[in-house]
Every structure is written in C-alpha cells, then in structure tokens.
Amino acid sequence: MVGMTETYLSRIGNLIRDARRHKELTQAELAGLLGTSQSAIARIEQGKQNLSLEMLARIGESLDSEIVSVGSAVPQNLRITGGVKLSGEIDVRTSKNAAVALLCASLLNKGRTTLRNLARIEEVNRITEVLTSLGFKIRWLGESNDLEIVPPAKIDLAAIDEAAARRTRTIIMFLGPLLHRFDNFELPYAGGCDLGTRTVEPHMTALRQFGVDVTATHGSYHATVDASRRPTRPIVLTERGDTVTENVLLAAALHPGTTVIRNASSNYMVQDLCVFLRTLGVQIEGIGTTTLKVTGVEEIDMDVEYSPSEDPIEAMSLLAAGVVTGSEITIKRVPIEFMEIELAVLDTMGLQYELSEEYTSANGFTRLVDLRTIPGPLKAPLDKIHPLPFPGLNIDNLPFFAIIAACAEGSSMIHDWVYENRAIYLTELTTLGAKVHLMDPHRVMVEGPTKWRAGEIMCPPALRPGVVILLAMLAAPGVSVLRNVYVINRGYEDLATRLNNLGASIQTFRDI
Ligand SMILES: CC(=O)N[C@H]1[C@@H](OP(=O)(O)OP(=O)(O)OC[C@H]2O[C@@H](n3ccc(=O)[nH]c3=O)[C@H](O)[C@@H]2O)O[C@H](CO)[C@@H](O)[C@@H]1O
Numbered sequence: 001m002v003g004m005t006e007t008y009l010s011r012i013g014n015l016i017r018d019a020r021r022h023k024e025l026t027q028a029e030l031a032g033l034l035g036t037s038q039s040a041i042a043r044i045e046q047g048k049q050n051l052s053l054e055m056l057a058r059i060g061e062s063l064d065s066e067i068v069s070v071g072s073a074v075p076q077n078l079r080i081t082g083g084v085k086l087s088g089e090i091d092v093r094t095s096k097n098a099a100v101a102l103l104c105a106s107l108l109n110k111g112r113t114t115l116r117n118l119a120r121i122e123e124v125n126r127i128t129e130v131l132t133s134l135g136f137k138i139r140w141l142g143e144s145n146d147l148e149i150v151p152p153a154k155i156d157l158a159a160i161d162e163a164a165a166r167r168t169r170t171i172i173m174f175l176g177p178l179l180h181r182f183d184n185f186e187l188p189y190a191g192g193c194d195l196g197t198r199t200v201e202p203h204m205t206a207l208r209q210f211g212v213d214v215t216a217t218h219g220s221y222h223a224t225v226d227a228s229r230r231p232t233r234p235i236v237l238t239e240r241g242d243t244v245t246e247n248v249l250l251a252a253a254l255h256p257g258t259t260v261i262r263n264a265s266s267n268y269m270v271q272d273l274c275v276f277l278r279t280l281g282v283q284i285e286g287i288g289t290t291t292l293k294v295t296g297v298e299e300i301d302m303d304v305e306y307s308p309s310e311d312p313i314e315a316m317s318l319l320a321a322g323v324v325t326g327s328e329i330t331i332k333r334v335p336i337e338f339m340e341i342e343l344a345v346l347d348t349m350g351l352q353y354e355l356s357e358e359y360t361s362a363n364g365f366t367r368l369v370d371l372r373t374i375p376g377p378l379k380a381p382l383d384k385i386h387p388l389p390f391p392g393l394n395i396d397n398l399p400f401f402a403i404i405a406a407c408a409e410g411s412s413m414i415h416d417w418v419y420e421n422r423a424i425y426l427t428e429l430t431t432l433g434a435k436v437h438l439m440d441p442h443r444v445m446v447e448g449p450t451k452w453r454a455g456e457i458m459c460p461p462a463l464r465p466g467v468v469i470l471l472a473m474l475a476a477p478g479v480s481v482l483r484n485v486y487v488i489n490r491g492y493e494d495l496a497t498r499l500n501n502l503g504a505s506i507q508t509f510r511d512i
C-alpha cells in the first residue's frame with residue numbers, strides 16, 4: 001500500500017510540475033497563488049507530500065488544469081463521530097421532488113424560467129445536464145440557489161446526455177412536455193434509486209389518450225405521437241402515483257382543451273407543479289384533491305419565476321435526527337400539511353414536540369411551521385406503520401420510522417408494501433446495533449430501544465435508507481464510516497455541513 005501511495009503521489013507531482021511549466025510559472029509563483037511556500041511546492045512535485053483533494057482542486061484551479069478529475073466517478077464517503085447531542089436551528093430546504101417536476105415543466109415554456117431557492121442536489125444536476133445537452137442555457141445566478149433556464153429555439157433530442165439521463169427516473173416526465181413538440185422521439189430508460197422494479201406502465205397508459213404510443217427496446221423508449229388524438233373522456237390513473245400525475249399535468253398544460261385527471265395524486269410536489277402551471281396561464285381546478293381539471297394553452301412563452309416549497313421528507317429526516325440523537329433542535333420551515341399523519345403516529349409513540357404558528361412558503365401556498373423536538377422516552381406503536389398515497393403517511397418517510405422505532409421501547413412492525421427492495425436495506429442498521437428482523441421483503445420488525453454502536457457501511461443504493469444509516473451513525477458513539485453517499489447527495493443539499501452546524505461531527509472524504 002505504501003508503495004502504491006508513493007507512486008501515485010509522484011505521478012501527481014509530475015503532472016503538477018508539467019502543468020506549472022506549461023503555465024510558465026516558477027514554484028515560488030505557484031506557491032504565492034496558493035498561499036504556501038516554495039518548498040511545499042517542491043515537495044509536492046517530488047511526490048513527497050500528502051495532498052488533500054481540496055489542495056489538489058486549488059492547484060488545478062491555479063494552473064487551469066484539472067490534475068485529477070474528482071467527478072462522480074470518485075465516491076464520496078462520510079466519517080461520522082457519533083454519540084454527540086445536536087442543538088440549534090435548521091431550515092428545511094426546498095424539495096427534490098418539486099424541483100424535478102418544475103425542471104420538466106420548464107420544457108413547456110419558450111420564455112425564461114427562473115426557479116428560486118432550488119436545492120443544489122445531484123438530482124437537479126443530472127436533469128440540468130440533460131437539459132443543457134438538449135440546448136438549454138442553464139445557470140445558477142451567482143452564489144444563490146436560483147436557477148435560470150433559457151430554452152433553445154429548437155430542442156436537439158439527438159444530442160441528449162444519455163449517461164446523465166440514465167441516472168435519474170425523472171426522464172420519464174419528459175414524455176408529457178415533449179409529445180407536443182415531436183411526432184416521433186426517443187428517450188433513454190428511466191433510472192434512479194435501486195428500489196426494485198418500478199413500473200412506468202401507468203405513465204404509458206395515461207399518455208396514450210394524448211396520442212402517445214411507446215415501445216421500449218434496447219434501453220430506450222421510442223414514442224410516436226398522433227397529434228389528432230387528445231383526451232375525450234377523463235383520464236383515470238391506474239394508480240395514484242406522483243410522477244404519473246405530473247406527467248399528465250405536463251401533457252394537459254399544452255392541450256388547449258380541458259383534461260380531467262381522476263385518481264390524481266394530491267401530494268406536495270404535485271401541488272407545487274399545479275401552482276407553477278397556474279402562473280404559466282394554465283387553469284387548474286381541484287388542487288389538493290384527487291380530481292384535477294386542467295385547461296391548457298396553445299403556447300407558453302413568458303419569463304416566469306417560481307419558488308418551490310419545502311421538502312416534507314427532509315423535515316422528517318431532520319426530525320428523525322433529533323429523535324435518534326436525543327436532542328432538542330428546531331426544524332424551521334416544515335410543510336405541516338405533509339407531516340400531520342407522521343406526527344399523529346409519533347404522538348402515539350409518545351414523542352414530545354412543539355409547533356409554532358403557521359406561516360406561508362414563498363410559493364404563496366404551502367403552510368409552514370417551526371418544530372422543536374423535545375427528547376424523551378418513546379414506545380412502539382400498537383399497530384404496524386405503513387405508508388399510503390397522500391393523504392397518508394408518506395411513502396418516502398417510512399424508512400425514518402424504522403430508526404425512530406429502534407429508539408422506542410418494544411416491537412414495531414414497519415410495512416413497506418410499496419417498494420420491492422427498500423425494507424431490505426433497513427437491516428443494515430443491525431451493524432450499528434439495532435434489532436431489525438426482516439420478516440419478508442416488505443416487512444421489518446424493529447425491537448428497541450437500541451444501544452447504538454459505530455460501524456462501517458457501504459451506503460445502500462437508495463436515498464432514504466442511506467440517510468437512515470447516516471442518522472444512526474450520528475447516534476452511535478465512536479467513529480463510523482458511510483461509503484459512497486452519491487444517493488444521499490442526490491436528494492439532500494450539503495447534509496453533512498448542515499448537520500455539523502447543529503453540532504454533529506461529519507467529515508467528507510474520498511478514496512483515490
Ligand atoms: C420524483 C418523485 O416525485 N418521486 C417520488 C414519486 O415517484 P414515482 O411517482 O415515480 O413513484 P412510482 O411510480 O415508482 O410509485 C412508487 C411505487 O408505488 C406504487 N404505487 C403508487 C401509488 C399507488 O396508488 N399505488 C401503488 O402501487 C407503484 O406501483 C410503485 O411501485 O413517488 C414515490 C412514491 O410516493 C416516491 O417514493 C418518490 O420519491
């Protein structure tokens with residue numbers, strides 16, 4: 001190993017020396033740019049100095065040369081010193097799931113779309129990459145979290161960044177907007193978290209009424225569109241899914257007639273999308289219900305801004321962080337409508353908390369509160385905990401109940417009927433001392449309370465289970481390591497730093 005590191009360091013040293021000479025800088029001049037000494041540069045170039053990735057990145061910047069690429073190919077890991085109480089306040093960021101819907105909705109607009117206060121997360125990066133490859137001009141406005149999207153005169157689908165597209169499931173929501181632009185097109189298969197098979201059939205069935213026929217071969221969807229076919233009767237969704245509802249909304253937005261969607265999801269991201277579409281001039285009745293009546297427009301060409309609402313799943317994650325570490329923290333900007341059932345279940349488990357008065361999110365629509373956690377003993381609920389489409393306990397919040405159940409006295413049954421694979425990942429918590437028994441692929445029995453212990457775990461390829469493990473590591477005294485956390489970064493902005501601001505001790509590092 002020592003030998004390998006030496007070779008590696010001297011190879012990097014040579015690269016730095018060559019790049020420096022190419023820029024016609026002396027060692028002293030480069031040292032000046034980096035605020036270090038000439039002798040340090042000499043050691044680096046000889047491969048005799050250990051280098052942090054941050055230093056490498058700074059050297060690369062000074063020399064206008066990426067010495068080593070530290071893109072997503074190099075996994076990011078977290079080292080967590082746990083068993084520390086958290087304190088203070090944290091804001092819930094805006095939601096990943098509204099962000100992806102709004103990014104897809106920007107495909108409808110020929111004008112400029114500015115999305116305010118978007119979470120800077122990998123999922124947003126992937127869709128931004130895809131849109132950029134299609135010809136969109138996209139930029140973050142300065143240091144802010146505001147994203148400006150300017151469409152091209154003509155979308156170049158042949159140039160699509162397939163690698164980025166395949167890393168997200170969201171690509172499926174391009175079908176709704178694109179069916180108005182093309183008679184015939186291809187999209188790469190939807191990817192995303194590995195939660196087992198996730199059907200796209202409901203999307204295909206619903207969009208058929210808009211004249212779309214899709215065949216799937218060789219990793220691509222091939223869509224043909226018969227523009228003379230438009231909905232003549234209500235579109236009844238076969239399941240109350242969030243993205244399928246959004247896909248139909250996106251299709252209906254550019255259909256000048258009226259589309260009725262039945263068994264629509266009324267979940268938070270759908271509500272956000274509806275409010276946004278309204279600002280684009282689309283009429284929508286029934287927001288927050290399971291019947292949406294949409295009257296679209298021929299064309300959308302306006303400069304528009306929108307601020308999506310706060311993420312209820314992040315709110316739940318932060319609440320779980322407070323519970324598992326036995327801490328008093330204040331979680332600000334909690335979208336309360338989408339946490340009520342979760343809190344009602346937690347009430348039965350004996351959770352104590354305080355809620356502030358309500359106030360309104362920047363979208364002018366969603367109701368927010370601040371929530372203060374109050375540490376205390378918890379007990380297992382008498383009934384199983386299971387999710388339902390909204391209004392029900394949110395499907396993505398379910399994994400957080402596993403870790404809260406692990407802190408409670410008694411046995412809790414967690415039933416994840418939705419995903420084929422997700423409950424299985426919860427058994428990773430046993431490495432950290434939890435008693436999690438897999439009854440079948442969908443049900444785990446959790447016995448608490450847990451005496452957490454530190455451990456080293458490869459992050460499961462699924463967002464929420466990944467975060468659940470991270471939170472357990474916060475509770476476990478000692479040093480834990482969570483490897484390859486791309487999936488967490490897919491949905492949470494800078495979670496480590498933000499938890500550190502509450503007193504956690506999480507270091508980010510990479511293996512190279
Ligand atoms: C970008 C985005 O918004 N993603 C969310 C969205 O994904 P999305 O809308 O893509 O969810 P899926 O279509 O994959 O649905 C999730 C699973 O639930 C099943 N199902 C869903 C509804 C229903 O009434 N009956 C039923 O059986 C589906 O068959 C599937 O197995 O919804 C999921 C379920 O809330 C969330 O986990 C995702 O975070």
Ligand SMILES: C=C(OP(=O)(O)O)C(=O)O
Nearest residue numbers: 169192193396463464491
């Ligand atoms: C499953 C999730 O998201 P996605 O639909 O983006 O895979 C999630 O947010 O937990």
